[in-house]
Amino acid sequence: xxxxxxxxxxxxxxxxxxxxxxxxxxxxxxxxxxxxxxxxxxxxxxxxxxxxxxxxxxxxxxxxxxxxxxxxxxxxxxxxxxxxxxxxxxxxxxxxxxxxxxxxxxxxxxxxxxxxxxxxxxxxxxxxxxxxxxxxxxxxxxxxxxxxxxxxxxxxxxxxxxxxxxxxxxxxxxxxxxxxxxxxxxxxxxxxxxxxxxxxxxxxxxxxxxxxxxxxxxxxxxxxxxxxxxxxxxxxxxxxxxxxxxxxxxxxxxxxxxxxxxxxxxxxxxxxxxxxxxxxxxxxxxxxxxxxxxxxxxxxxxxxxxxxxxxxxxxxxxxxxxxxxxxxxxxxxxxxxxxxxxxxxxxxxxxxxxxxxxxxxxxxxxxxxxx
Numbered sequence: 001x002x003x004x005x006x007x008x009x010x011x012x013x014x015x016x017x018x019x020x021x022x023x024x025x026x027x028x029x030x031x032x033x034x035x036x037x038x039x040x041x042x043x044x045x046x047x048x049x050x051x052x053x054x055x056x057x058x059x060x061x062x063x064x065x066x067x068x069x070x071x072x073x074x075x076x077x078x079x080x081x082x083x084x085x086x087x088x089x090x091x092x093x094x095x096x097x098x099x100x101x102x103x104x105x106x107x108x109x110x111x112x113x114x115x116x117x118x119x120x121x122x123x124x125x126x127x128x129x130x131x132x133x134x135x136x137x138x139x140x141x142x143x144x145x146x147x148x149x150x151x152x153x154x155x156x157x158x159x160x161x162x163x164x165x166x167x168x169x170x171x172x173x174x175x176x177x178x179x180x181x182x183x184x185x186x187x188x189x190x191x192x193x194x195x196x197x198x199x200x201x202x203x204x205x206x207x208x209x210x211x212x213x214x215x216x217x218x219x220x221x222x223x224x225x226x227x228x229x230x231x232x233x234x235x236x237x238x239x240x241x242x243x244x245x246x247x248x249x250x251x252x253x254x255x256x257x258x259x260x261x262x263x264x265x266x267x268x269x270x271x272x273x274x275x276x277x278x279x280x281x282x283x284x285x286x287x288x289x290x291x292x293x294x295x296x297x298x299x300x301x302x303x304x305x306x307x308x309x310x311x312x313x314x315x316x317x318x319x320x321x322x323x324x325x326x327x328x329x330x331x332x333x334x335x336x337x338x339x340x341x342x343x344x345x346x347x348x349x350x351x352x353x354x355x356x357x358x359x360x361x362x363x364x365x366x367x368x369x370x371x
Contacts, residue, residue, distance in 0.1 A: 015237035016367060018264060018273045024364040026353035035349045036356045037342060038071075039280045041258050042190035042211045044133050044157065047071030048328060048342050049275065049357055051260060053285035054137025054161055056080040056092070057296025057318075061126040066293060066324050068132025075137040075159045075283075076123060078146065083120050084113040089295070096297035103315065107301075115142075117149035124153035137161045143183065151187070160193045161214060161262075181208040195262055197233035202245035206257040214283060215242045216263035235264045236277050236365075243278025243361075267337030268344020275345075276363040287338050290321040 081088035194214020289300035330340030
């Protein structure tokens with residue numbers, strides 16, 4: 001792909017979002033019953049290629065169990081309200097009815113409380129007691145400090161998630177930089193790391209030994225990273241670049257690292273296009289925050305939105321659209337695309353002739369807008 005001159009001394013690459021591409025149907029169609037939407041990461045198999053994002057407005061221990069029962073997996077924010085307060089429902093209920101400025105102030109006070117290792121243990125234990133895979137999310141700057149608590153909690157799957165995650169983080173204040181390659185291989189659990197949005201960054205993260213990487217920077221509905229920090233890559237291009245890195249890593253190391261598209265996924269069509277670009281699964285927040293069981297109670301925000309010094313994101317109103325089951329499996333009562341995400345994905349796969357998500361990754365795409 002040729003670069004575009006944006007001035008005499010600078011070129012920029014043309015990139016594409018998911019809403020600028022479409023899947024080309026193959027020469028056959030299939031019955032819905034013949035379509036398989038499952039995917040695997042490490043020793044875990046999920047019937048639905050959807051992870052719930054580690055946001056307090058999306059995942060609670062209770063919703064993590066509900067999602068697991070429906071074939072998905074929810075990442076509990078292990079730095080959030082659930083590991084800082086004995087009863088975060090009180091905080092969430094108050095914030096849901098307060099005026100905007102008072103709600104932000106209440107949330108920032110709540111997030112200023114210390115993280116308690118015993119609550120990490122108790123929340124993970126609560127999820128495991130539900131008979132589902134326990135998954136927790138932490139940020140790179142706290143992962144070392146929480147390592148012992150994560151191991152003691154017997155977590156099944158760890159997500160190391162930030163706005164931008166690199167294989168090595170260097171700081172003048174610490175003579176020993178965080179080296180994800182060393183850290184990931186020290187843990188005895190599969191780790192998903194991200195976000196990243198380039199071929200080089202994806203390849204470096206794959207070399208850490210991670211089981212999967214999150215692809216996407218600044219694409220989510222609750223994020224203002226592109227506006228505040230000036231960073232971001234359109235999601236279709238970011239996934240395709242990470243797919244190229246995956247192929248190189250597989251050739252070099254013989255290890256297949258899974259790709260999880262994170263950000264900008266709103267409908268079943270978006271999920272299908274993300275998979276066609278090269279993702280194995282997607283991580284979503286806003287569609288699940290619109291479920292009646294969502295702990296945000298009609299509001300949605302990202303972790304960076306409550307940053308003490310530089311908030312990046314906003315508290316988005318998400319009026320409940322239906323239950324978690326209706327969001328994932330339907331039925332859908334309207335054509336907004338926010339309900340029956342898995343049903344829409346299955347129908348796309350059936351109409352385009354792909355029997356599995358692995359096959360869907362081979363689909364041809366066409367650019368529909370933006371040129």
